[in-house]
Amino acid sequence: MAKSSISELAPEGARAFVQGHHHLFIGGERVETGRNIDVMNPATGDTLTEVPLAGNVEVDAAVAAARRAFQGYRGLSGSQRAKLLWALSTLIDEHAAELAAIEVLDNGKPLGEAVAVDVALAAEIFRYYAGCASTLEGAITSNSVPGMLSLVHQEPIGVVAALTPWNFPLLETAYKLGPSLAAGCTVVLKPSELAPLSTLRLMDLIERAGFAKGVINVVIGGPDVGDLLVRHTGVDKVAFTGQTETGRIILKAAAEDLKPVSLELGGKSPNIVFPDADLEAATGGVFGGIFFNQGQACVAGSRLLVHASIADQLVASVVKRAKSVRLGEGFQPTTDMGPLISAAHRERVLGFVDDAVSEGAILATGGTKANVEGLSGGYFASPTVLTGVRRNMRVAQEEVFGPVLSVVTWEDEDELVDIANDVRYGIAAGIWTSDTAKAMALASRLEVGTAWINTYGMFDVSVPFGGRKQSGGGRELGHAALTPYLVAKSVWVNLDARPVNSGQSIGK
Numbered sequence: 451m452a453k454s455s456i457s458e459l460a461p462e463g464a465r466a467f468v469q470g471h472h473h474l475f476i477g478g479e480r481v482e483t484g485r486n487i488d489v490m491n492p493a494t495g496d497t498l499t500e501v502p503l504a505g506n507v508e509v510d511a512a513v514a515a516a517r518r519a520f521q522g523y524r525g526l527s528g529s530q531r532a533k534l535l536w537a538l539s540t541l542i543d544e545h546a547a548e549l550a551a552i553e554v555l556d557n558g559k560p561l562g563e564a565v566a567v568d569v570a571l572a573a574e575i576f577r578y579y580a581g582c583a584s585t586l587e588g589a590i591t592s593n594s595v596p597g598m599l600s601l602v603h604q605e606p607i608g609v610v611a612a613l614t615p616w617n618f619p620l621l622e623t624a625y626k627l628g629p630s631l632a633a634g635c636t637v638v639l640k641p642s643e644l645a646p647l648s649t650l651r652l653m654d655l656i657e658r659a660g661f662a663k664g665v666i667n668v669v670i671g672g673p674d675v676g677d678l679l680v681r682h683t684g685v686d687k688v689a690f691t692g693q694t695e696t697g698r699i700i701l702k703a704a705a706e707d708l709k710p711v712s713l714e715l716g717g718k719s720p721n722i723v724f725p726d727a728d729l730e731a732a733t734g735g736v737f738g739g740i741f742f743n744q745g746q747a748c749v750a751g752s753r754l755l756v757h758a759s760i761a762d763q764l765v766a767s768v769v770k771r772a773k774s775v776r777l778g779e780g781f782q783p784t785t786d787m788g789p790l791i792s793a794a795h796r797e798r799v800l801g802f803v804d805d806a807v808s809e810g811a812i813l814a815t816g817g818t819k820a821n822v823e824g825l826s827g828g829y830f831a832s833p834t835v836l837t838g839v840r841r842n843m844r845v846a847q848e849e850v851f852g853p854v855l856s857v858v859t860w861e862d863e864d865e866l867v868d869i870a871n872d873v874r875y876g877i878a879a880g881i882w883t884s885d886t887a888k889a890m891a892l893a894s895r896l897e898v899g900t901a902w903i904n905t906y907g908m909f910d911v912s913v914p915f916g917g918r919k920q921s922g923g924g925r926e927l928g929h930a931a932l933t934p935y936l937v938a939k940s941v942w943v944n945l946d947a948r949p950v951n952s953g954q955s956i957g958k
């Protein structure tokens with residue numbers, strides 16, 4: 451493999467890490483497999499580095515390591531687990547510049563976003579779940595049997611297989627690790643093969659934070675490796691984030707031994723604008739809602755549902771902003787948007803645009819590959835706005851996962867609700883109006899996991915996030931995210947001196 455030159459603007463630590471030798475992380479050991487896959491720099495189309503590809507042997511070893519570590523790790527007190535999680539959050543803060551730069555190289559996103567969103571929220575997640583680890587509570591329940599005490603303990607579910615996507619690599623890893631480690635689980639991570647580097651760098655910090663060997667393990671590979679992990683009998687729970695179609699496959703695979711699965715899947719979110727909205731604020735919300743992370747976000751506000759009376763005015767101002775977007779490498783301070791993750795993904799995104807145009811949509815701007823000076827091999831696509839989109843077109847129904855905004859107009863609110871809910875997905879929606887009561891009423895009619903009113907894409911570590919319908923029903927962030935990693939165990943204690951036969955009191 452010929453290693454590429456890496457941007458001079460990347461900090462030395464990140465360059466050294468990326469160009470170094472990479473390993474799987476199994477039972478605290480750095481493991482080579484003799485089979486490697488290339489990791490690409492999407493801004494240049496060059497090979498960044500190579501990483502080892504796991505197979506059956508490594509998946510078995512990683513699950514075995516996590517099983518061995520489980521009894522010890524679950525035996526730690528909540529405050530001991532809290533200390534480890536807190537130490538990890540501090541190390542992430544200390545290495546924020548380096549982690550953000552790795553994300554830029556591996557994923558292509560602008561540096562400012564990687565710093566402010568990916569890395570900052572990842573550190574917050576570990577801090578938040580440090581707090582949760584030391585405050586997990588069971589319960590003493592009332593019962594009607596004389597002389598009997600009944601308790602409910604919250605126990606860790608066991609070994610978790612966590613499969614993550616490439617769009618927010620470090621952050622998605624943190625979403626899974628924070629609550630599972632707080633609950634006392636051990637984990638085998640499988641980051642996306644397209645962007646595994648920040649997860650690998652995190653393992654160095656995990657080791658330094660003091661987690662015991664085997665508590666967290668990493669295997670790398672594509673669908674085959676993911677499938678081995680999902681089907682592994684040593685795995686107690688699967689936590690998956692990715693495409694809806696993959697979620698369906700994983701659910702079927704996990705059904706064989708009835709493993710619980712949490713699913714965070716795709717989206718087709720409406721960004722709804724009323725005639726009484728502050729149009730400048732709405733323009734910003736619509737623009738950021740679709741073009742943040744190059745549109746590669748599950749919450750991308752990919753459908754602009756705008757009242758017909760203001761459609762021309764709003765679309766004109768969104769198109770103006772879209773035309774002013776500066777594409778480039780994420781390290782350049784002038785870069786507003788980076789490349790898409792791969793050449794194949796860009797083809798897929800532009801295919802949606804071609805289909806829409808052939809179905810009668812109008813290309814208001816974009817819809818092409820973009821040539822960025824000095825980066826001819828990069829996977830850039832121009833920010834795209836399609837008007838005249840009908841609700842049943844493929845581009846209005848399916849997740850594009852790229853910088854493509856579909857504009858659909860509506861006349862009355864019942865029609866609006868009908869259009870907004872007329873997709874198989876249900877992650878999020880934005881509502882722009884000066885009438886908050888009207889917005890609250892509308893929010894309750896939308897089949898989504900999150901509704902944002904006069905804002906879009908707002909996240910906080912303490913506020914649960916997740917989807918409905920075919921966007922999956924899991925919840926991440928907040929206390930809600932702990933639940934899938936815990937199992938309730940009821941314990942009965944006979945406080946009476948006289949023996950009581952089993953089943954005597956409840957007739958089972």
Ligand code: NAD
Nearest residue numbers: 614615616641642672673676677692693696714715716748
């Ligand atoms: P993907 O489904 O292709 O892959 C996700 C992970 O699953 C990767 O690690 C991949 O290697 C693995 N995988 C793929 N096929 C598999 C199989 N058959 N068995 C086991 N593992 C398999 O998704 P992606 O393209 O990496 O990510 C983009 C998708 O993720 C989008 O649909 C996006 O909306 C979704 N996403 C959702 C959320 C959310 O919170 N709902 C957050 C981020 C991304």
